[in-house]
Amino acid sequence: MAIIEVDRLSKDYTYYEKETGLRHSLRNLFYRKQLIRHAVRDVSFEVEEGEIVGFLGPNGAGKTTTLKLLSGILHPTSGTARVMGFTPWERKKEYKMNFSIVMGQKSQLWWDLPANESLALNKSIYELSDRAFQATLDELAELLDVRDLLSVQVRRLSLGERMKIELIASLIHRPKIMFLDEPTIGLDLISQKNIRQFIKTYSKQTKTTILLTSHYMADIENLCKRSVVINHGSIVFDGELSKMNRLVGDRKRLRLQFGVPVDEVTLSRYGRVVESGEGQALLEVEKQEVKTVLQAVLDVLPIVDFNVEELSIEDGLSEIYKKERDALEVGGQIS
Amino acid sequence: MRLKSAGKYLKSYGLGVQNAMAYRTDFWLGLVSGVFPLMIQLFIWNAVYTAAPGSEVYGYTHDQMIAYTIMAIVVGRLISTGFEYEIAGDIKNGGLNKFIVQPISYFWYRMMCFYGTKSIQLAAFTLLLLALLLGFSWQSTLSLSDDRIVWFGISLLFALILNGMIFYLLSLLAFWMTEVWAVFIGFNLLTNIMSGGVFPLDIFGPAVNRVLQWLPFPYTIYFPVNIWSGKISEAEIGTGLVIQAIWTVVAALVASSCWRYGIKKYVAVGG
Numbered sequence: 001m002a003i004i005e006v007d008r009l010s011k012d013y014t015y016y017e018k019e020t021g022l023r024h025s026l027r028n029l030f031y032r033k034q035l036i037r038h039a040v041r042d043v044s045f046e047v048e049e050g051e052i053v054g055f056l057g058p059n060g061a062g063k064t065t066t067l068k069l070l071s072g073i074l075h076p077t078s079g080t081a082r083v084m085g086f087t088p089w090e091r092k093k094e095y096k097m098n099f100s101i102v103m104g105q106k107s108q109l110w111w112d113l114p115a116n117e118s119l120a121l122n123k124s125i126y127e128l129s130d131r132a133f134q135a136t137l138d139e140l141a142e143l144l145d146v147r148d149l150l151s152v153q154v155r156r157l158s159l160g161e162r163m164k165i166e167l168i169a170s171l172i173h174r175p176k177i178m179f180l181d182e183p184t185i186g187l188d189l190i191s192q193k194n195i196r197q198f199i200k201t202y203s204k205q206t207k208t209t210i211l212l213t214s215h216y217m218a219d220i221e222n223l224c225k226r227s228v229v230i231n232h233g234s235i236v237f238d239g240e241l242s243k244m245n246r247l248v249g250d251r252k253r254l255r256l257q258f259g260v261p262v263d264e265v266t267l268s269r270y271g272r273v274v275e276s277g278e279g280q281a282l283l284e285v286e287k288q289e290v291k292t293v294l295q296a297v298l299d300v301l302p303i304v305d306f307n308v309e310e311l312s313i314e315d316g317l318s319e320i321y322k323k324e325r326d327a328l329e330v331g332g333q334i335s
Numbered sequence: 336m337r338l339k340s341a342g343k344y345l346k347s348y349g350l351g352v353q354n355a356m357a358y359r360t361d362f363w364l365g366l367v368s369g370v371f372p373l374m375i376q377l378f379i380w381n382a383v384y385t386a387a388p389g390s391e392v393y394g395y396t397h398d399q400m401i402a403y404t405i406m407a408i409v410v411g412r413l414i415s416t417g418f419e420y421e422i423a424g425d426i427k428n429g430g431l432n433k434f435i436v437q438p439i440s441y442f443w444y445r446m447m448c449f450y451g452t453k454s455i456q457l458a459a460f461t462l463l464l465l466a467l468l469l470g471f472s473w474q475s476t477l478s479l480s481d482d483r484i485v486w487f488g489i490s491l492l493f494a495l496i497l498n499g500m501i502f503y504l505l506s507l508l509a510f511w512m513t514e515v516w517a518v519f520i521g522f523n524l525l526t527n528i529m530s531g532g533v534f535p536l537d538i539f540g541p542a543v544n545r546v547l548q549w550l551p552f553p554y555t556i557y558f559p560v561n562i563w564s565g566k567i568s569e570a571e572i573g574t575g576l577v578i579q580a581i582w583t584v585v586a587a588l589v590a591s592s593c594w595r596y597g598i599k600k601y602v603a604v605g606g
Binding site for chain 1: 340342343345346350354357429430432433435436437438439599601602
């Protein structure tokens with residue numbers, strides 16, 4: 001049985017239109033136009049125990065809202081979710097004792113306390129025995145290499161250091177499920193890598209089920225076999241990341257370098273122009289046409305150098321986003 | 336609260352204690368800053384009583400009035416909350432998330448923290464009082480009678496809990512309003528007056544007083560101060576304590592249903 005079952009979950013936010021200027025402000029006192037934003041629309045998926053699933057999507061796609069729904073912070077507008085048999089927004093204590101959520105942008109630590117006191121507070125919140133607490137703390141502090149940070153006041157820690165403590169705080173009660181919302185946001189590359197490495201090792205050791213959101217591709221590629229791509233509140237892809245590009249068609253990109261500049265109109269005869277200028281261009285063509293197009297260009301255009309590239313996952317993603325946007329525009333409703 | 340989960344609230348209490356220690360200058364400055372309104376009032380009352388020497392004003396002799404004014408300011412400081420801004424901040428900025436996902440009650444956390452801070456302040460105040468009584472023999476100025484001090488202590492404790500509940504309830508307003516500062520400041524000012532924190536309530540005349548008696552506010556400052564000064568008879572003390580308790584329960588019930596509605600409205604900003 002799946003440990004997380006989400007069925008047609010939706011969350012709408014209502015908000016008010018606010019135009020700039022005093023005149024509008026005055027008018028808003030009497031009349032406010034109410035708008036609805038569908039942050040999450042009809043989202044359904046299942047996660048098996050021990051799985052690491054990555055949520056990908058641009059800002060405002062609904063990734064965080066989904067995690068907030070699953071952790072019970074928000075009530076959904078419609079739909080159901082069962083996590084370990086609990087309905088998250090009932091906020092049962094037994095549920096809270098068995099999951100945790102880490103938000104990269106919102107600290108759950110106690111700012112005025114030294115890190116170890118903040119952790120000790122979590123110990124009593126989760127009603128842990130001294131022994132269990134100490135054992136977990138030792139293990140995690142070792143893994144994350146933060147021994148000497150524990151006595152520092154949380155507000156004095158750097159962002160990367162704080163995130164490590166944040167992870168310890170969220171794992172101190174050994175949750176079965178962990179929601180990670182942008183755990184590497186704002187971190188430098190080395191810190192990102194360290195955090196990633198930790199999550200990888202930890203999940204391998206403990207078989208904790210992890211749902212992770214990020215807009216750093218590297219996080220997802222490294223950690224998750226399965227990805228759920230979400231955009232405008234709906235799931236647009238669910239599966240193995242490496243297979244995602246097939247969704248947008250099997251295509252390749254030709255990077256061309258010219259001796260003399262070639263204009264876009266000429267280029268567009270050979271394929272879709274992704275970018276051009278400064279004596280270079282990037283063309284996108286169907287996989288089976290690569291050879292013919294390449295021959296034609298080599299014959300006709302002043303090519304100095306060329307390269308055939310695979311579409312990166314990022315490219316594939318932006319294709320998916322674009323496709324969906326086009327579809328919406330044709331449908332004529334962006335809500 | 337079950338015994339097993341008592342630990343986390345004991346810790347919360349400890350946090351309040353630590354907080355009071357860390358911001359002790361703040362507390363003393365607050366107490367000292369009470370000197371300025373006190374000075375103004377002393378001038379006013381001196382003028383009033385010089386104009387009519389030897390008489391009582393609103394049933395208070397000169398000394399009683401001065402004692403009331405001093406005690407009202409002190410009690411007002413001792414029961415003042417301040418957590419309403421933190422709660423509103425938590426609601427507005429999403430700090431509440433932490434408490435929703437962790438097995439800890441926000442209400443008890445806040446209250447225990449508040450009691451922790453207040454314990455230290457009360458202890459400091461008691462020491463100061465003892466010093467004044469013993470060192471400067473202020474006994475007569477503060478018109479203190481021995482048997483009343485116990486009742487005063489109890490009523491002060493009740494007042495503290497009641498005031499905590501009232502302001503907790505007020506702070507939940509942040510679920511429905513994004514900017515609550517102005518409301519808090521206005522409410523603080525108004526309730527301070529209605530509690531007798533500025534003048535004894537007798538000043539407002541019997542009609543206003545009859546209305547005020549039906550509100551919880553007089554039971555936060557006016558009531559304990561008058562126990563101290565001996566204006567309230569022994570029999571009335573018991574009634575007053577019961578009314579304090581009733582208002583506390585009422586405020587707690589209202590707050591708990593407001594919380595239930597509010598938390599559904601809570602949108603957990605950001606993302």
